[in-house]
Amino acid sequence: MEELATLADLPTRYLGELEKSNLVPLWPSLRNVLPPHQPMPQTVTTTWYFKDIKPLLLEAGELTPIEKAERRVLVLANPGHGLENMKASSVIYLGMQLLLPKEWAPSHRHTPNAVRLIVEGEGAYTTVDGQKCMMEHGDLILTPSGLWHEHGHDGDDPVIWLDVLDLPLMYYMEASYVEGGDLQNVNSAGHAHYYGKGIAATPYFIRENSAYPMMRYAWKDTQKVLHDLAQDSQYQGPIQVSYINPETGKDCQNIIGYSALMVRPNETVKLPSRSVAQVFHIIDGQINIKIDDQNFQLNKADTSCAACFSHIDLINTSDHACYIFIADEAPLQRKLGVYSVRERHAF
Numbered sequence: 001m002e003e004l005a006t007l008a009d010l011p012t013r014y015l016g017e018l019e020k021s022n023l024v025p026l027w028p029s030l031r032n033v034l035p036p037h038q039p040m041p042q043t044v045t046t047t048w049y050f051k052d053i054k055p056l057l058l059e060a061g062e063l064t065p066i067e068k069a070e071r072r073v074l075v076l077a078n079p080g081h082g083l084e085n086m087k088a089s090s091v092i093y094l095g096m097q098l099l100l101p102k103e104w105a106p107s108h109r110h111t112p113n114a115v116r117l118i119v120e121g122e123g124a125y126t127t128v129d130g131q132k133c134m135m136e137h138g139d140l141i142l143t144p145s146g147l148w149h150e151h152g153h154d155g156d157d158p159v160i161w162l163d164v165l166d167l168p169l170m171y172y173m174e175a176s177y178v179e180g181g182d183l184q185n186v187n188s189a190g191h192a193h194y195y196g197k198g199i200a201a202t203p204y205f206i207r208e209n210s211a212y213p214m215m216r217y218a219w220k221d222t223q224k225v226l227h228d229l230a231q232d233s234q235y236q237g238p239i240q241v242s243y244i245n246p247e248t249g250k251d252c253q254n255i256i257g258y259s260a261l262m263v264r265p266n267e268t269v270k271l272p273s274r275s276v277a278q279v280f281h282i283i284d285g286q287i288n289i290k291i292d293d294q295n296f297q298l299n300k301a302d303t304s305c306a307a308c309f310s311h312i313d314l315i316n317t318s319d320h321a322c323y324i325f326i327a328d329e330a331p332l333q334r335k336l337g338v339y340s341v342r343e344r345h346a347f
């Protein structure tokens, strides 16, 4: 493609005239906003190690009482976007949150969608729209846009979880805001409207329609499905499941997609090159993740972020399976009609 003229090619007087009239010449910036062949992401490959996060998060528990934090979170920020902008990618926000025994993070609701992936600790719960969801290691809990949610902790040890939100997108759209609320009345425990395996609650034949019938995806159920897939001799593909809305079969949330992948002992999984940024969080086990020309050894609770069209290999050289939680921007890009998958090494 032809190299285009730059701002330096224009007279200063002319640029001044443009600025006075709130005008900007397109051609010096055209190749930036419409780069040839593929995007030029600000998102850079980044890894956050839990061994670095945990002591700082526990120290935050000493430095800042929950009443002064509302949500005690250290944000996993991508330096490519500027740390102060608190983005893992242009769409995805990641935070590691700490709740200490007997603490309560008060009820609120906001426009950004959120999920929690529980990293460690027992006895905490999230109440979402009146449903009390216990938080156990590896569980995924949804707190979708506009639904009241709060966190409590009846256990004895600190509980830590990973928050994933579409906050950067909502903020960019100038659609991000929060409302505070009162303690919720708990009306059910977790799987209130949907019990899995095609059975829903229908008291007196009344079927409650909900956009979000399932709030808690228990890790023990997800892990069992992964193991069943791995033992299915007819099945040849990667051992991966998506977190879906059980009523519709579609993604469990509108903007960010969530899945779990099991990499068997001594297995290498080469992921397709896709048009979305992706986050990898280790639920259990260890893995060598190769993102383009960078290698990282990830252990339990470590998290990596990769930009769009990265070439990603997941290499398990251990004797144990590795379980990886993946978040990506595919639901949003599919809705916008810009999602694509490319042959590896096409460029």
Ligand SMILES: [Fe+2]
Residues within 6 Å of the ligand: 108, 109, 110, 114, 143, 149
């Ligand atoms: Fe929230």
